[in-house]
Amino acid sequence: MEVAVIIPAFNEEERIGKVLEVVTQVEIISQLVVVSDGSTDDTAKTARLFTKDVIELEKNIGKGGAIMAGFAYSQADIVLLLDADLIGLKREHVLALLEPVIQGEVEATVGIFSSGRLFTDWAQKIAPFLSGQRVLKRTILKDIQKLDHTSYGFELALTKYLHARKVDVKKVFLYGISHIMKEEKLGLYRGFLWRLRMYWQILRSINVDIK
Ligand SMILES: O=c1ccn([C@@H]2O[C@H](COP(=O)(O)OP(=O)(O)O)[C@@H](O)[C@H]2O)c(=O)[nH]1
Numbered sequence: 001m002e003v004a005v006i007i008p009a010f011n012e013e014e015r016i017g018k019v020l021e022v023v024t025q026v027e028i029i030s031q032l033v034v035v036s037d038g039s040t041d042d043t044a045k046t047a048r049l050f051t052k053d054v055i056e057l058e059k060n061i062g063k064g065g066a067i068m069a070g071f072a073y074s075q076a077d078i079v080l081l082l083d084a085d086l087i088g089l090k091r092e093h094v095l096a097l098l099e100p101v102i103q104g105e106v107e108a109t110v111g112i113f114s115s116g117r118l119f120t121d122w123a124q125k126i127a128p129f130l131s132g133q134r135v136l137k138r139t140i141l142k143d144i145q146k147l148d149h150t151s152y153g154f155e156l157a158l159t160k161y162l163h164a165r166k167v168d169v170k171k172v173f174l175y176g177i178s179h180i181m182k183e184e185k186l187g188l189y190r191g192f193l194w195r196l197r198m199y200w201q202i203l204r205s206i207n208v209d210i211k
Pocket residue numbers: 007008009010011012037060061062063066082083084085132179180181182
């Protein structure tokens with residue numbers, strides 16, 4: 001059974017190295033795919049220090065499109081999705097997410113931040129379905145259409161599909177983990193605008209007819 005990790009990354013040169021360092025310590029992962037989503041910094045160059053499987057998209061197409069480009073590239077049976085800007089990720093977190101699917105207990109898992117930072121813990125408590133940390137069987141993603149255009153709506157569209165198909169999704173609490181918030185990456189003003197754009201893309205995906 002092949003396991004791949006897919007990491008969508010838009011201008012994450014300062015953060016992605018830490019995530020890749022951890023992921024390369026997990027023996028069960030046989031392929032590490034980074035999709036640089038039209039990054040204008042050295043995201044792809046940094047990723048190449050860890051893996052040969054780096055896809056460089058010419059233009060920024062949004063998170064959903066980047067993930068689906070990685071999925072089209074990989075043939076693995078089980079796919080782990082991780083964001084590139086995680087803080088405090090450990091090998092144990094990755095294994096905790098993967099094991100229920102590898103053991104055949106469930107078809108999908110979703111990782112929920114806990115005891116990390118107040119705001120990010122709180123955000124995931126009220127909207128756990130938005131989490132970017134997930135494991136899915138290939139068959140699930142293969143069956144879903146129209147995820148390429150969802151951008152930040154990817155997780156909500158996926159959740160809708162999983163719910164409609166009654167796919168059993170196990171919540172896995174990821175202790176001591178968080179991510180860098182948009183306002184920290186881009187500054188208050190640009191970060192907030194990017195956040196509003198994200199909320200718009202999430203709202204838009206409520207109506208996506210995924211099949
Ligand atoms: O247009 C985009 C926006 C985001 N991302 C990536 O998607 C993940 C989650 O995005 P972000 O960190 O902005 O979301 P947050 O976790 O802050 O909501 C990160 O690895 C981003 O680099 C991407 O590939 N393309």
